[in-house]
Amino acid sequence: MLLSSLNPAAIAAGADVPDAVTIDGETLSRSDLLGAATSVAERVAQARRVAVLAEPTVATVLAVVGCLIAGVTVVPVPPDAGSAELAHILRDSGAQAWLGKAPDGSELPVIPVRKHARSWHRYAEPAGKATAFILYTSGTTGAPKGVMLSRDAIAAGLDALIQAWGWTSKDILVHGLPLFHVHGLILGVLGPLRVGSPLVHTGKPTPRAYADAHGTMYFGVPTVWSRVTEEPEAARELAKARILISGSAPLPVPVFERLAELTGHAPIERYGMSETMITLSTRPDGERRPGWVGTPVAGVETRLRDETGAPVPHDGESVGGLQVRGPMLFDGYLNKPEVTAENFTADGWFKTGDVAVIDAEGFHRIVGRESVDLIKSGGYRIGAGEIETALLGHPAVAETAVIGVPDDDLGQRIVAYVVLRDGAGESIAEELIAHVAGELSVHKRPREVRVVDRLPRNAMGKVQKKLLS
Known part of the structure; x- marks a missing residue:
C-alpha cells in the first residue's frame, strides 16, 4: 500500500x-x-x-x-x-x-x-x-x-x-x-x-x-x-x-x-x-x-x-x-x-x-x-547557474541572478544582477567581473553588473528572471 x-x-x-x-x-x-x-x-x-x-x-x-x-x-x-x-x-x-x-x-x-x-x-x-x-x-x-x-x-x-x-x-x-x-x-x-x-x-x-x-x-x-x-x-x-x-x-x-x-x-x-x-x-x-x-x-x-x-x-x-x-x-x-x-x-x-x-x-x-538561463554569447552556450555560483563565492555578494540580454555583436550579453551584503560598496562591479573571469572561462564573465536592493521572487522564493531587464 x-x-x-x-x-x-x-x-x-x-x-x-x-x-x-x-x-x-x-x-x-x-x-x-x-x-x-x-x-x-x-x-x-x-x-x-x-x-x-x-x-x-x-x-x-x-x-x-x-x-x-x-x-x-x-x-x-x-x-x-x-x-x-x-x-x-x-x-x-x-x-x-x-x-x-x-x-x-x-x-x-x-x-x-x-x-x-x-x-x-x-x-x-x-x-x-x-x-x-x-x-x-x-x-x-x-x-x-x-x-x-x-x-x-x-x-x-x-x-x-x-x-x-x-x-x-x-x-x-x-x-x-x-x-x-x-x-x-x-x-x-x-x-x-x-x-x-x-x-x-x-x-x-x-x-x-x-x-x-x-x-x-x-x-x-x-x-x-x-x-x-x-x-x-x-x-x-x-x-x-x-x-x-x-x-x-x-x-x-x-x-x-x-x-x-x-x-x-x-x-x-x-x-x-x-x-x-x-x-x-x-x-x-x-x-x-x-x-x-x-x-x-x-x-x-x-x-x-x-x-x-x-x-x-x-x-x-x-x-x-x-x-x-x-x-x-x-x-x-x-x-x-x-x-x-x-x-x-x-x-x-x-x-x-x-x-x-x-x-x-x-x-x-x-x-x-x-528559457532564461541558457545564454548564447559570442558563439558559446553558457549556463547562467555556474556564473551565479561563482558570484556567490565572492564575500560581497548576498544574492544574484544572471541573464542574457540582446546584443548586436555577441548575440546575447551576460548581465549580472547582485544584492550586496552590508558594507559592500556599489563600485564593486569591475571586481566582480574579474572574480568570475578568474573562476571560470573568460568568455563566461558578466559584461555588466547591476546592483539592486532585492531580486523579484515568486511565492516559492524562486527568482523571476523575466521581470529583470
Whole structure:
C-alpha cells in the first residue's frame, strides 16, 4: 500500500508509534492518524476531487491521508494564493469541495476534518494508476498548470529515495516546508508514512526550531540552510543528525561549505520537479560536490540534447537540455494534452526545460532553465547557474541572478544582477567581473553588473528572471 506504515494489521499487532506525526507542537500517534484519517475518508469517499488549503497543520495531513485512503484526488492549494491564482486552480481542477478549512469568500461546499473522530472501516487499496494529486506549478511562464501524479508514480519516487538516502523507520525526519508541493508534502509527509519514520514539522523552518527537534534527517531549501549557517549555535546541534538534504533550488557553494564546517555534514543535494519528483541525488555514502546534484536514483535515465535534438557529450563542460524518463514521472498536465505532448519527445523522454552538464562519472550539475538561463554569447552556450555560483563565492555578494540580454555583436550579453551584503560598496562591479573571469572561462564573465536592493521572487522564493531587464 502507498502508506505502508498505516497498515491496520501492523498497528493492531503492536506496531503503533506514539509520535508518528508532530506538526507545530501537535502530535498524533500512528493509530490516531489512521483512525482520524479513515473518518475523513468516510466523509469524502463519494467525491472525485477536493481542494485542501495546505496550511502546515495536523488537519492538512488528515485531509490528505483521508483522501489517499478513499482514493479521492487531492488538489493542494497554497495558503497565500491570491484571488486570481485561487480561482484558476479551483476552476481548472474541477475541485468539488474544500476538505477542511476554506479561504474566505469561497463558494465551494466545505467538508469538515474532525481531528478527534475515529473510524476503523477498511478500504480496498485504490488502483495504482489512479491520480493521487494534482499539483499546480508556480506559474512563472503563465497560468499554473495542474501536474497529475499517480499513486504508482509516488510510490516509485519514494522508494527510490528511501534506497538512495538509506532512509529507515529508525530515522526522524524534520522540516518546516510548505505542504502544497513535492518537497514538503510528498517527500516530507508521505515519505515518513511510507517508510514508517516519525515526522516532526516545525511549523516554520527556523534554525532554532530545527536544532530543538533532534532529528536524524533534515529537509531544507537553500534559504533555510543559509539562515542555519548564520546561527552557528543552532547549526552545531545538527551535527547529531545523520543527513542534511537541500533541494527546490541550487544551494550556493559558500552555504554548502559553511554548513559542512559547522555541522560536519556535507549536505545531500538532489534535483527534481513537480512533473518528475526527485530524479537525481548525491548519496550519504558517496561523493558530495558543491553545486552538483549527483546521479540518477533507481529507475531513472537521463540524457542531454542540444536545440536540434543531437546528443551532448557527458564531459562535465558541455551544456544541454536535460531529458529524463522513469517510473515516477507524471501522467500529464490536466486539461492540456497539447502542452503535455510538447513536453515529451517522440521516443518518450520528458523535456525538463532545465539545462545541465553531466560528467564522465554520471554526476549532474544543473545550470538553469533553458528559457532564461541558457545564454548564447559570442558563439558559446553558457549556463547562467555556474556564473551565479561563482558570484556567490565572492564575500560581497548576498544574492544574484544572471541573464542574457540582446546584443548586436555577441548575440546575447551576460548581465549580472547582485544584492550586496552590508558594507559592500556599489563600485564593486569591475571586481566582480574579474572574480568570475578568474573562476571560470573568460568568455563566461558578466559584461555588466547591476546592483539592486532585492531580486523579484515568486511565492516559492524562486527568482523571476523575466521581470529583470
